[in-house]
Amino acid sequence: MGNSGDQGAGAVDELEIIGWGRTADVYALPGDGARVLRRYRNGGDATREARLMTRLARQGYPVPAVLRAEGPDLVMERLSGPSLLDALLADTYEPEPAGALLAELLGRLHALPGTPPAHLDLHPGNVLLTTDRGPVVIDWHTAEEGHPPGLDHAMSALILAEVAVTPAPYAPGAHAGLAAFLSAATTPVLPHVGAARERRAEDPNLTEGEVAALDEAAELVAELAA
Structure with a gap:
């Protein structure tokens, strides 16, 4: 993702972390505030998850819109509201x-x-x-x-x-x-x-x-x- 205009590996220290779980961290991406980066700490592949979410979105199931996926990085729309x-x-x-x-x-x-x-x-x-x-x-x-x-x-x-x-x-x-x-x-x-x-x-x-x-x-x- 380093060549895509999104923050690549090694640049997350410059990003605002807005969420985290047991396996991944979520960062706000700069710009219009409409995107987040979810990065798996273990370096796993996020592309399978991205394909699944894209299919579910096409079927009308409520999931975040996937914008890009590569390696452990998944870029999605930023949603507003509490868990x-x-x-x-x-x-x-x-x-x-x-x-x-x-x-x-x-x-x-x-x-x-x-x-x-x-x-x-x-x-x-x-x-x-x-x-x-x-x-x-x-x-x-x-x-x-x-x-x-x-x-x-x-x-x-x-x-x-x-x-x-x-x-x-x-x-x-x-x-x-x-x-x-x-x-x-x-x-x-x-x-x-x-x-x-x-x-x-x-x-x-x-x-x-x-x-x-x-x-x-x-x-x-x-x-x-x-």
Whole structure:
């Protein structure tokens, strides 16, 4: 991307970082303020994710517009609005509607024609509540085809449950959101809880404590799903 007019490798120190996750950082690109650069720290290839997002956008699914992808760099439109997680923490969005929204977004994804992908990491931090387009789903790095919709739902349920079983003050809200998510799910979740737990345990980004809590989280999902 160094020859494209965008900031290339080695130039990110000059950019404003506006977001980060466990695998990537997001920078504002100079100019009209309409673009962001998402760079994977491990040097992975972003082009597969870019192709998938472009296909989803053509099918009308709410994803950021992809402008360019090369190596670990993905240039996208800059969206305005908080994440669903930020809105929950600020008490501007209630847990139950948040859970229902996640279920709705997964239902819309799996209803697309052809062979829709499974997102496999849809949680409140990966939904942006934009001012002009409504909810937009981000971070498609883990998305894969060939998985049943139930596994996608189970992964989201398990992520919510991981928060619900912690002693954090927002755990009750996560529990309420999880119950609402499972109630609104458009596909059975219970048969896929075990596979979701195994997949989460293989995530290198989880800490030892988070992996240790997966059994309790999976039990909570199974209890509520039943």
